[in-house]
Amino acid sequence: MRKSIIVFACFSLLLLSACSRSDNRNNEPSASASEKQTPSNLNLTGFPITTEKITLDLMGEKAPIHGPWDQMYFFQEMEKKTNIHFEFDTPARESYKERKNLAFASGEYPDLFFGGQLDTADEINYGQQGILIPLEDLIEEYAPNLKKFLEENPDVKRSITTTDGHIYALPNVNTVPRDLVMKPWINGEWLANLNISTLPATTDDLLELLRAFRDGDPNQNGEKDEIPLSAPSMTNLRKPLLAAFGLLSNSIEVKDDKIVFSPIESNYQQYLKYMNVLFNEKLLDSELFSQTTQQFTAKGKSDRIGVFVHAAPHLVLDISDPADNAKHPALPVLTSEVNSEKVYPLNSSITRGTFAITKKNKYPEATMRWVDYFYSPEGSNFAMVGDSWQWKDADQTQWEFVYEGDNKEEYRGKIVPDPGLPLPLVRDNDFLSKEYNLSGAYLNKVTEEQFLPYAQTAFPLVYFTEEEQDRLNVLNADITTYVEQMEAKFIFGQTPISEWDNYVATIQKMGVDDMISIYQAAYDRWKSE
Amino acid sequence: MKESTFDRLFVYFNHLFLFLLLVSVLYPLIYVTSASISDPVAVNAGRMWLFPKEVTWEGYQRVFRDAEIWIGYKNTILYTLLGTIVNLLLTIPCAYALARKDFAGRNAITLFIVFTMFFNGGLIPTFLLVKSLHMVDTVWALVLPQAAAVMNIIVSRTFFQMTVPRELEEAAEIDGCSNLRMFVKVVLPISGPIIAVMALFYGVMHWNQYFNAMIYLKDRDIFPLQLFLREILVSSEMSAAMQTGVSDLEAMEAQARIAEIVKYSVMIVSALPLLVVYPFLQRFFVKGVLIGSLKG
Numbered sequence: 001m002r003k004s005i006i007v008f009a010c011f012s013l014l015l016l017s018a019c020s021r022s023d024n025r026n027n028e029p030s031a032s033a034s035e036k037q038t039p040s041n042l043n044l045t046g047f048p049i050t051t052e053k054i055t056l057d058l059m060g061e062k063a064p065i066h067g068p069w070d071q072m073y074f075f076q077e078m079e080k081k082t083n084i085h086f087e088f089d090t091p092a093r094e095s096y097k098e099r100k101n102l103a104f105a106s107g108e109y110p111d112l113f114f115g116g117q118l119d120t121a122d123e124i125n126y127g128q129q130g131i132l133i134p135l136e137d138l139i140e141e142y143a144p145n146l147k148k149f150l151e152e153n154p155d156v157k158r159s160i161t162t163t164d165g166h167i168y169a170l171p172n173v174n175t176v177p178r179d180l181v182m183k184p185w186i187n188g189e190w191l192a193n194l195n196i197s198t199l200p201a202t203t204d205d206l207l208e209l210l211r212a213f214r215d216g217d218p219n220q221n222g223e224k225d226e227i228p229l230s231a232p233s234m235t236n237l238r239k240p241l242l243a244a245f246g247l248l249s250n251s252i253e254v255k256d257d258k259i260v261f262s263p264i265e266s267n268y269q270q271y272l273k274y275m276n277v278l279f280n281e282k283l284l285d286s287e288l289f290s291q292t293t294q295q296f297t298a299k300g301k302s303d304r305i306g307v308f309v310h311a312a313p314h315l316v317l318d319i320s321d322p323a324d325n326a327k328h329p330a331l332p333v334l335t336s337e338v339n340s341e342k343v344y345p346l347n348s349s350i351t352r353g354t355f356a357i358t359k360k361n362k363y364p365e366a367t368m369r370w371v372d373y374f375y376s377p378e379g380s381n382f383a384m385v386g387d388s389w390q391w392k393d394a395d396q397t398q399w400e401f402v403y404e405g406d407n408k409e410e411y412r413g414k415i416v417p418d419p420g421l422p423l424p425l426v427r428d429n430d431f432l433s434k435e436y437n438l439s440g441a442y443l444n445k446v447t448e449e450q451f452l453p454y455a456q457t458a459f460p461l462v463y464f465t466e467e468e469q470d471r472l473n474v475l476n477a478d479i480t481t482y483v484e485q486m487e488a489k490f491i492f493g494q495t496p497i498s499e500w501d502n503y504v505a506t507i508q509k510m511g512v513d514d515m516i517s518i519y520q521a522a523y524d525r526w527k528s529e
Numbered sequence: 530m531k532e533s534t535f536d537r538l539f540v541y542f543n544h545l546f547l548f549l550l551l552v553s554v555l556y557p558l559i560y561v562t563s564a565s566i567s568d569p570v571a572v573n574a575g576r577m578w579l580f581p582k583e584v585t586w587e588g589y590q591r592v593f594r595d596a597e598i599w600i601g602y603k604n605t606i607l608y609t610l611l612g613t614i615v616n617l618l619l620t621i622p623c624a625y626a627l628a629r630k631d632f633a634g635r636n637a638i639t640l641f642i643v644f645t646m647f648f649n650g651g652l653i654p655t656f657l658l659v660k661s662l663h664m665v666d667t668v669w670a671l672v673l674p675q676a677a678a679v680m681n682i683i684v685s686r687t688f689f690q691m692t693v694p695r696e697l698e699e700a701a702e703i704d705g706c707s708n709l710r711m712f713v714k715v716v717l718p719i720s721g722p723i724i725a726v727m728a729l730f731y732g733v734m735h736w737n738q739y740f741n742a743m744i745y746l747k748d749r750d751i752f753p754l755q756l757f758l759r760e761i762l763v764s765s766e767m768s769a770a771m772q773t774g775v776s777d778l779e780a781m782e783a784q785a786r787i788a789e790i791v792k793y794s795v796m797i798v799s800a801l802p803l804l805v806v807y808p809f810l811q812r813f814f815v816k817g818v819l820i821g822s823l824k825g
Contacts, residue, residue: 064760064788068749088747092760095743102744105653108660294789298573410787 042366044142048083049369055085056361059103060115062090063420065413073386073415084363084370104131111361114371115421118169118353120162120463127168132356133364134166142365143372145379146170149426158529159350159461170355170371172422176432178443180347181451184240184309184331187317190218191329199329203244203274203336206307210283213306221303228306229278230285232293234487236309239345240331245271246339249458250483252519257527259459259520261512263483264504270338272490272497279491289488307331312443322439330446333454346455355424374425381431383423386415392436400436462522475515479507565589565793573789588794591787598795601754606802608753609735612672616731619677621724624685625712628693639686646679652744659745670745671738671753678734681727688723689716725813729806736803758795761788 041050062069069075069088079085089110091099096117103109104126118132126132139147150157153173160171186199186209194216200206210228212218219226231237238250245267247253253262262268278284285305287295299305300316310316313328333342355371357364373379385401388411392398403411413419433444464472486503489495495503532540559579564572568583576582592598627635650658655674664670693716701711717724739755746752 091743091747092756094759099744102653102656106656106660292573293785294569294573295575298570298575301570302574407787 039363039365041363042369047081049366050083050363053083053085054363054366055087056112056363056367057089057110058086058112058114059089059091059100059110060113060417061096061117061421062092063413063417064093065409065420066090066417067414069417071414072417074383074417077382077386078370082370082373084366109358109360111358111363112367113169113354113356113358115354115417115423116169116356117422118356120352121469123168123353123356124162124463124466124469127162127166128164131358132168133359133361134168135170135357135368136161136167138357138364138368139167142368143375145372145375149173149375155460156350158526160352161529162463163465163525168356169353170424172351172354172424173349173426174351174422175349175429176427176444177447177452178311178440180349181344181447181455182236182239182309182311182347183443183447183451184307185313185316185328186331187213187218187306187308188313188328189303190306193218193220199332200334201332203241203334206244206331206334207277207283210278210307211281214281214283218306219303225304226306227285227299227304228283229308230288230296230299230305231309232291232296234288234484237288240309240334241275242268242271243344244334244336244339245274246336246341246343247271248343248345248456250487251458251480252516253458254460254523257523259516259523261507261516263487264507264512267338269497269500270336272487272500274336275491276493276497280493284491312439314439322437323442325439325442330450332450342454343456344451344454346452346457348457348461350461351422352461354422371424374423377428377431380425380428383416383425384418384427384432385412388412388415396434398434398436399431459519460523460526462526464518464522468518468522471514472518475511475518478510479512479515482507482510561793561796565797569786569789569792572793588790588792589798591791592794592798595791597749597752597757598754598798600750601752601757604751605736605754608668608671608738609732611668612675612735613728613731615672615676616678616681617724617727620681620685620727620731621717621720622712623677624682625689625716627682627686628689629698630695642679642682656744665745666747666751668751671735671741674741675734678731681730685723685727689720692719722813725810729810729813732806733803754799758799761791761795 041052041054043049043051060069066072069090070086075086075088089099100116100118100122104122109131123132127134139150156171156173157167160167160169162168190213191197194212196209196212198205200209213226213228214224217224217226229237242248242250242262247262247265247267249262250268251262252259254260275284279286285291285296285299296308297316300308301318303318305316308316313319313325314322317328319325319328333344335342357367361367374383388402389399390402392400401408401412405411409419417423433441486495490497490503556579563577563579563581565588566584566586567577567581568585571577571582626632627639629635649655659665659670659674664673697715698711701715706715737755738753739759742753742756743759746756
């Protein structure tokens with residue numbers, strides 16, 4: 001046995017010594033981003049961007065609906081146009097995050113991220129380590145479209161500038177109305193079957209409507225299988241109901257420049273009471289907390305759902321012609337006894353971290369010129385629909401997407417990387433609103449008329465310092481979990497609402513004041529920038 | 530011989546127990562098969578629970594039309610064959626050598642090998658190693674880093690210790706047989722069961738392998754089937770998570786729909802080859818693994 005230990009030790013030593021021979025790769029000179037003189041290969045305006053072809057490594061997330069990126073019309077045309085060729089590394093969505101982290105950690109990161117889904121921690125960590133290069137000077141010199149856009153939209157600029165004053169990643173900006181709020185809908189056929197013509201305006205009206213749906217057999221199958229109120233998840237359902245009680249979120253929100261934590265506000269208590277009534281009267285989908293989107297949709301397609309919160313009726317109900325969406329009205333923004341002012345939560349129009357340049361990139365100027373194209377209407381539309389569209393009329397008021405196969409989005413996913421992935425671009429509302437798309441037009445109209453006048457952002461996109469972020473991670477994990485657990489318990493009646501004071505005290509013990517002050521500090525910084 | 534009441538009771542409960550076991554194994558198989566030819570809406574609404582409802586072949590049509598699935602299929606078969614051959618070439622001789630009592634330092638080497646079972650370099654160092662060996666984005670990244678599994682070496686070693694009598698080896702030695710020749714001509718012919726079992730173990734491992742492929746491969750032309758399968762299966766879940774904040778609901782919806790349709794048929798298509806091979810290897814299985822593991 002002693003002999004074997006010695007042999008084993010020898011082996012281990014051998015292995016260790018082999019390991020410790022450190023290699024000093026990665027010391028190759030990197031192109032410095034702040035070089036002032038124009039690189040000789042670069043054209044400052046127009047196309048192609050470089051006089052000779054250059055090749056860059058690109059990393060991006062392949063959405064499930066995408067075809068292979070190297071075969072996309074979008075990238076092939078862009079290469080012809082700009083003289084920039086890409087070597088693609090496009091891990092699929094479910095493995096992307098792991099691959100991205102591995103790339104950073106092992107030093108094998110690409111020249112640029114496009115559709116890169118970088119989170120704020122990536123931007124801050126790798127930005128401060130110098131792996132991602134600051135972009136603001138490049139924007140100033142080489143990105144006229146983006147520069148103009150940021151000047152016109154200081155809010156966007158504030159939301160992409162990190163705490164050290166640098167911009168490390170570029171955003172996707174989407175202000176298409178229908179994408180800005182998650183809307184509640186009412187099954188219009190059920191309304192017609194029950195001869196109801198006035199839509200609810202308060203929470204009490206809604207209660208009455210749901211009761212009618214429960215008792216009146218609105219789907220006319222003789223069975224009591226109706227689910228008056230449902231949604232794919234609580235996240236959706238909360239939006240209209242919290243709003244009725246004057247709250248925009250079930251976490252942090254801004255009220256007159258002051259941060260409040262909604263779940264300890266008294267109006268939140270009223271919300272819980274109301275939801276508990278809905279549950280007790282069997283008006284609420286009992287599977288709300290457990291169902292998948294597919295299970296939810298299956299109920300909708302079987303005509304069992306009355307009021308629901310989802311992007312569009314035709315995605316839930318059994319509607320084959322999208323024009324029939326118009327038969328199903330949106331549930332108006334509600335008020336309640338404790339809240340007479342109409343409010344509704346507004347989704348953020350900005351998605352951060354879609355594009356970044358790393359220090360390995362030898363052509364940051366050309367890369368910036370390349371991406372700037374997508375911040376122009378022409379480039380943005382090209383990334384959205386390629387050239388697969390045509391005007392429907394001579395006046396160019398409407399266009400339609402031309403596709404092969406049976407599904408528009410599937411085809412789009414084969415030619416451009418836009419479907420299912422936020423890209424560095426600003427959506428061109430002007431052009432997109434002219435698409436001949438009946439459901440889209442209806443959704444935009446409803447959103448603009450009924451929701452946008454009341455819509456507000458709960459909390460703007462901000463950056464936290466590393467210290468703040470560390471503290472927040474801990475606080476958020478505890479508090480959010482507790483709040484959501486208790487929400488379910490209050491709604492299901494497992495915890496009586498008389499326990500409210502204990503609940504608030506527990507949250508305060510968990511350090512909610514710390515949390516509020518961190519958000520307040522970040523918000524004040526954001527505001528002053 | 531007459532059975533006592535207790536015996537009969539025992540047999541009765543034994544049958545009952547085995548029957549329940551059979552049902553619990555069979556039910557998912559039947560469910561997936563039925564779901565693969567049912568309308569996904571019916572499946573999600575819970576209307577389909579055993580036999581197909583609202584039969585549709587769209588799932589299979591899509592699978593067979595999808596070029597990538599066939600690329601994946603081809604690659605998986607290649608990796609499974611190649612990988613298993615490499616595994617066997619290393620595992621069996623290694624296990625035999627370690628089984629020989631007259632092999633000097635075998636305890637130390639065993640210890641060293643077993644050590645790797647409990648400690649390894651971790652993901653990033655392993656990735657860097659594979660990268661420096663220029664194996665990233667090649668077949669070898671899936672074959673060489675796991676060319677031998679410690680557990681399987683130990684099982685095979687025990688098998689050789691138990692089934693190859695020392696006397697047989699001595700007899701061959703007296704006749705002037707070399708070690709290599711003894712291994713090839715004497716030991717291998719009586720080791721059929723363990724080779725079959727190892728081939729099965731390794732084969733299944735390669736067939737189901739996705740993680741290494743996910744980490745090391747970039748080129749979609751060399752992706753194994755499991756990666757494509759995973760993309761399809763996970764996409765239906767992800768779309769639910771991404772519902773708020775992101776636009777493109779129609780894109781999400783379209784991809785979720787495809788995933789729902791294809792999900793079960795892809796499962797069937799990818800599991801079928803193993804299901805077919807299994808019964809033929811099963812008879813070796815009992816022999817090989819029992820001898821190899823339990824008596825050790």
